[in-house]
Amino acid sequence: MRLGIDVTLDYTIDGAADVLLLIEAAKGIDQRLELQDMRVYTDTPLRAVPGEAGIGQRCWARGDGPFRAEYKAIVEIARTPIDLATLGDTPIRLMPGETIPYLLPSRYCESDRLEGFVHQEFPGLAAGPLAIALTQWVGDHLTYACGTSTGTTTAMMTFAERRGVCRDYAHLLVALARAGGIPARCVSAYAPGVDPPDFHAVAELWIDGGWHLIDATGMASCADLARVAVGRDATDIAFMTVFGTATLNWQNVAVTKLS
Known part of the structure; x- marks a missing residue:
């Protein structure tokens, strides 16, 4: 099974605040990333840190006013259901x-x-x-x-x-x-x-x-x-944790079966 993933997060940060994003599909023995692209529109460099139990990764960003993140991926799932x-x-x-x-x-x-x-x-x-x-x-x-x-x-x-x-x-x-x-x-x-x-x-x-x-x-x-x-x-x-306050403008999560 292959999945196409397309995510857009559009928020307004009420003043400057650190933002912890958790939206990237994890690599693993049962799922492979064929393509992955994440873009966060901010003037501050991003910083990746390992996820809980070493699965996936979190991304630190900095928001001040308009904050937009875009993520696209193609993931191959190789996981057989077990009785x-x-x-x-x-x-x-x-x-x-x-x-x-x-x-x-x-x-x-x-x-x-x-x-x-x-x-x-x-x-x-x-x-x-x-x-x-x-x-x-x-x-x-x-x-x-x-x-x-x-x-x-x-x-x-x-x-x-x-x-x-x-x-x-x-x-x-x-x-x-x-x-x-x-x-x-x-x-x-x-x-x-x-x-x-x-x-x-x-x-x-x-x-x-x-x-x-x-x-x-x-x-x-x-x-x-x-x-x-x-x-x-x-x-x-949580897909997004704001260490401050934020207002949701628009959000889209689209997941499509490719094969």
Whole structure:
């Protein structure tokens, strides 16, 4: 699968401020960048820094007034879907160190408050079968509705209100998975068919020795996702963080299947 990506961000920075961009597709063994071009219209040199867990990269920029960033890429996805039901359990004490941060509660994923629910609702399930059951539960019990959540909505709030957007679906699935002893992290991604077109958020669960992408909204499959970045929750994967204030003028995210 090859994806064409075309992004434009047009903002006005209210006074001078540093801007952290996270919009470049990551290189990896399961996705290859055929073409990539990012342009940020600023008088200050850009500075790239590694992304969380060494996946992708962030870009520091400086904005003062009009701020525009453009990104184009062609990404080849080489990721074969795996039957999660076949994936076995790994005792927590034997999991690699990299998974530890993704077993613990975080700002938007209060997994410790969901442990009782997971143990009561999904008794006897673990690893792959539990991941399938949790994904189905989230899909069955949430309604996708734009404008029903904000940047401060947490997994527990989504659990109570039963509605949200992709970020909320990802937060809730990640929190439920952690509550069930599965390391889980949030992933920012590009995906075709997202409605409305935008940056997409999905979950990634560590099961049986590897990370597995899961889109609880059902809008994309793992074979169609171009990973941008990973993190504990939305704090780590926001496409743009302004260390000041900014006004959105116009934004466009277009992802197209090329083959």
